[in-house]
Amino acid sequence: MKTPSSILILTAAYGEGHLQVSEALRESLVRQGYGVRILDLFREAHPRLNALARYLYKRSPLFSSLGFDYYGWTYRITQHMDERHPGVRWLNGLGRRTLLQAVKADRPAAVVCTFPFGGVGAALRRAGLYVPVFTVITDYHLHNRWLQTQADRYYAATAELAAELKERGVDRGRIVVSGIPVRETFRAGLRRAADSESGGANSAIDGTDSAIDGGDCAMDGGDSAIGSADSAGFAPASGRKPPGTILYLSGTHATIADTLRSVKLLLRLPGIRIDVVCGRNDKLRRELERDFKREARVTVHGFVETMPELMRRASCIVTKAGGITLTEAVQAGTPLLIYKPQPGQELENARYFLAQGAARIAYNAAELTDQAARLLERSEIRERMARRYRELNGGDAAAMIADDMDRRLRPLAARHLEPDFADSYRREERMAYDG
Structure with missing residues (x-):
């Protein structure tokens, strides 16, 4: 055989x-x-x-x-x-x-x-x-x-x-x-973004050496959530520049009315720019492009291949609580605001990140704006989250x-x-x- x-x-x-x-x-x-x-x-x-x-x-x-x-x-x-x-x-x-x-x-x-x-x-x-x-x-x-x-x-x-x-x-x-x-393409994008920020001096993540060394370790993970704190590889997102850019991941299942309301409320924050990613939701993308065509502070994207760069340059990320998106944000080192987590695995993921001090949760547009203002104004919150991401990042x-x-x-x-x-x-x- x-x-x-x-x-x-x-x-x-x-x-x-x-x-x-x-x-x-x-x-x-x-x-x-x-x-x-x-x-x-x-x-x-x-x-x-x-x-x-x-x-x-x-x-x-x-x-x-x-x-x-x-x-x-x-x-x-x-x-x-x-x-x-x-x-x-x-x-x-x-x-x-x-x-x-x-x-x-x-x-x-x-x-x-x-x-x-x-x-x-x-x-x-x-x-x-x-x-x-x-x-x-x-x-x-x-x-x-x-x-x-x-x-x-x-x-x-x-x-x-x-x-x-x-x-x-x-x-x-x-x-x-x-x-x-x-995906390796995401990790490669993070490496490029990190090298660009540091003028090429950032060693970033070297894939295979950063995770748990040896499969025989089984569940011996100590107190850290995923791997060890030394395996994070990237510098935290906070501290790279003054806060002011929000990455809003509206996703495939977002409603037009709620996204419009949320983005308009976030625009009331001083000095804010917003990148809105609609994914494959073309109807939402067209509606947002029409509504914000004269708003220079808002950039509307459809499905993007540059998510690592968008995450790295953002001061915080507004997102649902899918396991993959949360993991990518941890690897990018960018503070998380989880918006309206849906009952089911999303809500449970959000609760875990909240308990870990790795995210804030907002259940309506007004609460989202308040949470974003607090996060962007207080560097100690962002730095605390960045420390948790270094611990959570298993490479x-x-x-x-x-x-x-x-x-x-x-x-x-x-x-x-x-x-x-x-x-x-x-x-x-x-x-x-x-x-």
Whole structure:
């Protein structure tokens, strides 16, 4: 048998975050010599149901503002729901046939989940496909669905998340505190921006050396949230220049009325300039361009490739609380104002950052303006946040995860294990993960 050399990444396009993590992992795994296939499992298996789910996900902020918080309700209801519950069993069955077909066709060395697909490990084992499953948790809060992937190894964003995994019954040897992967293009943009600010003297982040050294450390992360404080690499954003530039990330799901109201209130602050990024929300971009076409202090962007530079030059970032955006802001070192976090993982992410002293939260436009004024006027708040970002920044999580996966997979691949050798595989698997 040919030595396995491919990885199957399972993801879903509910927001950009899961896709970005998948791409970051793909880049690092390719550098390790693996072929990588990224599979949007729900879209492939159930295109109509997936389209409906994506529509409901995109519209959830609007319905939540009207009092119909179906996304938050669903998140809370399923938070501690047992796998034997009929609803969970139905969810876990979605995409199972497509998953098994993909694994049989690709014969991957491993399956990686960047979205919480329940029952992946169990489905593979029941089909006699003894393929290692790795789960990369893309939030700062543990939802039950991540546990239900039944992975051989979990990569956690923080030491607190790793401790919760252990409390929920996951053996500590199967947990690694890794941080959340971000794309190499983003990290390269931060390096360019930092070098430009320092005249080329900033060494910035050197990817693979900055994270946890050695996958065998598992959950031994000390008190820091992601890696060590020495691995941050970039100077904090605060202190580079006088405050005055706000980066407003309105995103795909933002409403036009709320964005207009928020930006207009922020413009009342003295000496303020605002970069508004609308992402792929073209309707919002056109409306803002029309409303602010005579306002020199506002620059409206659509989807941008220069996010690292925009983050670095900003005095603070107004954003939702997606795990990837928060991680990118931490790596940029720019103070965070989380605006109207949606019930569900966003709200839990926001609460974690607030508890860590790494962000402020605002629930309406007036509160956002007050919080922004306080943050921009008080350098000690920005400096305190910058210190937390240095502690939270674990460096190149994608490279560390790829290294750890490779160390676990190579002993199995070297023995040329066939999927039919179930008992042999399980023995070798235990040796690899326990060693």
